[in-house]
Amino acid sequence: MTVDSNLRVAGNPVDTRETPSLISSDKVEGTAVYRPNGDKVGQIERVMIDKLSGKVAYAVMSFGGFMGFGEDYYPLPWSLLTYNPQLEGYEVNIGQEQLKGAPKYNAHETWDWGGRGTRTVDDYYNMPSHFA
Amino acid sequence: MTVDSNLRVAGNPVDTRETPSLISSDKVEGTAVYRPNGDKVGQIERVMIDKLSGKVAYAVMSFGGFMGFGEDYYPLPWSLLTYNPQLEGYEVNIGQEQLKGAPKYNAHETWDWGGRGTRTVDDYYNMPSHFA
Numbered sequence: 001m002t003v004d005s006n007l008r009v010a011g012n013p014v015d016t017r018e019t020p021s022l023i024s025s026d027k028v029e030g031t032a033v034y035r036p037n038g039d040k041v042g043q044i045e046r047v048m049i050d051k052l053s054g055k056v057a058y059a060v061m062s063f064g065g066f067m068g069f070g071e072d073y074y075p076l077p078w079s080l081l082t083y084n085p086q087l088e089g090y091e092v093n094i095g096q097e098q099l100k101g102a103p104k105y106n107a108h109e110t111w112d113w114g115g116r117g118t119r120t121v122d123d124y125y126n127m128p129s130h131f132a
Numbered sequence: 133m134t135v136d137s138n139l140r141v142a143g144n145p146v147d148t149r150e151t152p153s154l155i156s157s158d159k160v161e162g163t164a165v166y167r168p169n170g171d172k173v174g175q176i177e178r179v180m181i182d183k184l185s186g187k188v189a190y191a192v193m194s195f196g197g198f199m200g201f202g203e204d205y206y207p208l209p210w211s212l213l214t215y216n217p218q219l220e221g222y223e224v225n226i227g228q229e230q231l232k233g234a235p236k237y238n239a240h241e242t243w244d245w246g247g248r249g250t251r252t253v254d255d256y257y258n259m260p261s262h263f264a
Contacts, residue, residue: 019246022180022189025157047181048154049188054210056186057154078186114151 023083032089033061033081041092041099045073048113058113058121061092065107072104075111075118077127094125155215164221165193165213173224173231177205180245190245190253193224197239204236207243207250209259226257 017027025047033041042063050057056078065071081090094102103120105111122129149159157179165173174195182189188210197203213222226234235252237243254261 016242016245017178021183022245022250023183024192025161025179025181028181029157046149047157049157049160049179051153051155051215054188056181056188060156083183110148113148113154118154 028059032087033092034084034087034089036091036093038087040089041094042074044090047078048075058118059090060111069107072106073111074099074102074104075113075121077121077125079127080125160191164219165224166216166219166221168223168225170219172221173226174206176222179210180207190250191222192243201239204238205243206231206234206236207245207253209253209257211259212257 017024028044029046031044033043035041042061045060045062047056048058048060049055059076059078059081061074061076062071063074076092076094080094081092083089084091101124103117103124111117119129121127149156160176161178163176165175167173174193177192177194179188180190180192181187191208191210191213193206193208194203195206208224208226212226213224215221216223233256235249235256243249251261253259
């Protein structure tokens with residue numbers, strides 16, 4: 001072993017999923033999303049990673065419904081989300097009116113991440129096109 | 133709705149988790165990791181995302197064990213992994229000997245992602261320090 005054993009802390013079966021700099025993908029999934037005023041908007045279902053750059057490009061936020069039934073899924077540009085350690089969730093600066101008309105899909109639909117769907121999201125939130 | 137309904141394909145309850153450019157976090161988790169010769173090395177448990185840059189910095193690869201018992205977890209710099217569409221998995225250019233001495237932990241331990249643990253990984257694989 002080349003690893004200093006101090007780095008590994010025995011007795012805790014759950015490994016550290018978050019530090020001030022890093023967060024694990026399976027911790028991001030399920031994390032709540034709030035408005036700046038503290039209202040809960042939804043929660044992160046998953047993030048979409050750009051294969052080439054390795055950068056998180058989009059998050060899918062779920063909203064409404066009950067145990068997966070009737071939920072809506074909102075693809076959001078990742079850069080609109082800011083982690084707020086006090087809320088223990090992401091803060092998103094999207095107004096209720098803006099969210100009402102936002103691109104979304106539901107459990108019976110798929111989202112076209114291949115180009116047109118991402119452009120729709122980029123355009124709606126006035127972000128530079130991810131696939132420019 | 134501002135979204136063209138063509139973007140949403142009804143009748144398929146599973147949304148698209150991969151395109152040529154994007155892959156979803158919950159699809160990366162569980163994806164197999166192979167050597168260039170096609171041998172399976174392990175599978176991705178999770179990825180660690182840099183909060184500031186939004187970039188995937190590390191992957192945790194699990195190896196060995198059975199249904200979570202006796203598994204070892206290898207933190208790897210994300211840039212060492214290349215997706216190979218033919219193998220439907222990630223290819224990693226790490227020899228068997230190199231992996232033998234590599235930084236790892238097990239189900240009863242935690243990994244220090246806070247600084248020393250990531251430096252150990254960066255040093256072992258001769259990568260520029262993630263937190264330089």
